[in-house]
Amino acid sequence: MLVPSPSPSPSVSGSTTYCRKQKSLGLLCSNFLSLYNRDGIDTVGLDETAGRLGVERRRIYDIVNVLESVGVLVRKAKNTYHWRGLGAIPKALGQLKEEGFKNNDEQIEVKSGKVSDDEDERISHHSACLLDKVDLDSMHKAAGSFKSENRKEKSLGLLTKNFIKLFLCTNSDMLSLDDAAKILLGDAQNPSLTRTKVRRLYDIANVLSSMNFIEKIQHPETRKPAFRWLGMTSQTNCQTGPVTSVAHQESKKRAFGTDLTNICFKRSKLDDQKLTLFDLQGQCQPSKLNTVGSNSNVGPDQDGHLVPASKPKPCDGGCNKVKTQDWENVESEYRPQYHNQALRDLFVHYMEAWKSWYSQVAEMDKIEVI
DNA sequence: GCATCCCGCCACCCC
DNA sequence: GGGGTGGCGGGATGC
Numbered sequence: 001m002l003v004p005s006p007s008p009s010p011s012v013s014g015s016t017t018y019c020r021k022q023k024s025l026g027l028l029c030s031n032f033l034s035l036y037n038r039d040g041i042d043t044v045g046l047d048e049t050a051g052r053l054g055v056e057r058r059r060i061y062d063i064v065n066v067l068e069s070v071g072v073l074v075r076k077a078k079n080t081y082h083w084r085g086l087g088a089i090p091k092a093l094g095q096l097k098e099e100g101f102k103n104n105d106e107q108i109e110v111k112s113g114k115v116s117d118d119e120d121e122r123i124s125h126h127s128a129c130l131l132d133k134v135d136l137d138s139m140h141k142a143a144g145s146f147k148s149e150n151r152k153e154k155s156l157g158l159l160t161k162n163f164i165k166l167f168l169c170t171n172s173d174m175l176s177l178d179d180a181a182k183i184l185l186g187d188a189q190n191p192s193l194t195r196t197k198v199r200r201l202y203d204i205a206n207v208l209s210s211m212n213f214i215e216k217i218q219h220p221e222t223r224k225p226a227f228r229w230l231g232m233t234s235q236t237n238c239q240t241g242p243v244t245s246v247a248h249q250e251s252k253k254r255a256f257g258t259d260l261t262n263i264c265f266k267r268s269k270l271d272d273q274k275l276t277l278f279d280l281q282g283q284c285q286p287s288k289l290n291t292v293g294s295n296s297n298v299g300p301d302q303d304g305h306l307v308p309a310s311k312p313k314p315c316d317g318g319c320n321k322v323k324t325q326d327w328e329n330v331e332s333e334y335r336p337q338y339h340n341q342a343l344r345d346l347f348v349h350y351m352e353a354w355k356s357w358y359s360q361v362a363e364m365d366k367i368e369v370i
Numbered sequence: 371g372c373a374t375c376c377c378g379c380c381a382c383c384c385c
Numbered sequence: 386g387g388g389g390t391g392g393c394g395g396g397a398t399g400c
Contacts, residue, residue: 019398020377023377024374025376046390058391059377078384078385079389151382151383151392198374199375202373225374
């Protein structure tokens with residue numbers, strides 16, 4: 001493989017500093033959902049989306065593939081996807097779980113119930129049985145042939161599904177990406193393959209994190225980074241249907257900024273002219289926000305998350321107060337009921353940030369009116 | 371030094 | 386044939 005063109009270099013770009021967190025897939029996913037997660041959306045065009053989010057088309061494919069595997073989007077035609085919304089997630093997760101157990105049963109019948117005392121080996125064995133057959137078959141195919149079927153087997157969408165199945169259909173609600181990569185590769189010991197798989201899992205994990213399907217944690221024993229499933233608790237694992245509330249309710253608060261993996265309080269300057277989500281000082285600048293979407297009703301906050309860009313119109317004295325109350329009503333109505341204390345705290349933190357931002361906007365309006 | 375993951379090349383797909 | 390799709394891994398950034 002040829003060496004790709006160098007990434008924008010801080011030294012080359014003079015005084016600007018590159019901050020990759022502002023371009024992360026997780027953040028992009030949050031912004032994507034902020035853009036489309038509302039009533040009246042039926043079709044998503046890739047070109048339009050890339051333009052509105054100010055990113056390369058290639059990045060949209062990554063997001064779309066993951067979202068498609070959890071049912072949010074369905075491919076309609078070239079360049080076009082049908083928006084099914086976050087409400088379609090529970091059904092998709094249910095199907096994944098069903099598929100996982102179905103494959104599992106078939107595999108167990110063939111393998112005549114191997115029992116292992118070793119927990120890791122048990123999970124690994126069990127997990128490998130859950131994967132789509134097409135993926136299992138790929139493990140036995142000779143490497144090197146790059147036919148279409150082989151290509152599909154390695155798709156980000158399929159990898160996402162299998163990754164989710166690991167959580168939905170095993171007793172482990174905590175998994176390191178390294179372990180996940182090894183499981184998804186079967187017994188492959190090729191470090192290069194594992195490394196590549198881990199890279200893709202990072203991509204997927206970032207998107208799933210931004211949707212709060214999973215959260216990044218530190219493994220209590222190994223102290224190594226791992227991911228925990230939030231979309232379905234371990235207690236109910238394999239016993240109940242998919243939990244709809246978390247993923248669905250996240251959509252309601254997404255505009256407040258929910259990304260778990262891209263907390264970037266630094267306001268780095270961007271050297272990329274394509275991305276205009278921030279100004280050079282890291283302050284929101286309405287004129288530039290428009291480049292995200294000329295008719296979009298959202299814009300980025302200081303961390304790059306899209307928030308409602310249409311600030312309250314100056315009106316009579318009580319107007320802002322009423323609108324503030326409206327937002328507070330929205331907050332209380334849509335406040336997610338997290339099982340996880342850290343998430344609860346995080347949500348409270350974001351709500352405080354939102355209130356602060358809103359009051360600042362209200363103050364600015366008062367000044368403009370004066 | 372290791373974990374993370376953006377970036378864009380280019381092989382393959384499909385109209 | 387050509388545009389769309391997306392696998393892949395180099396290497397930069399973050400900690």
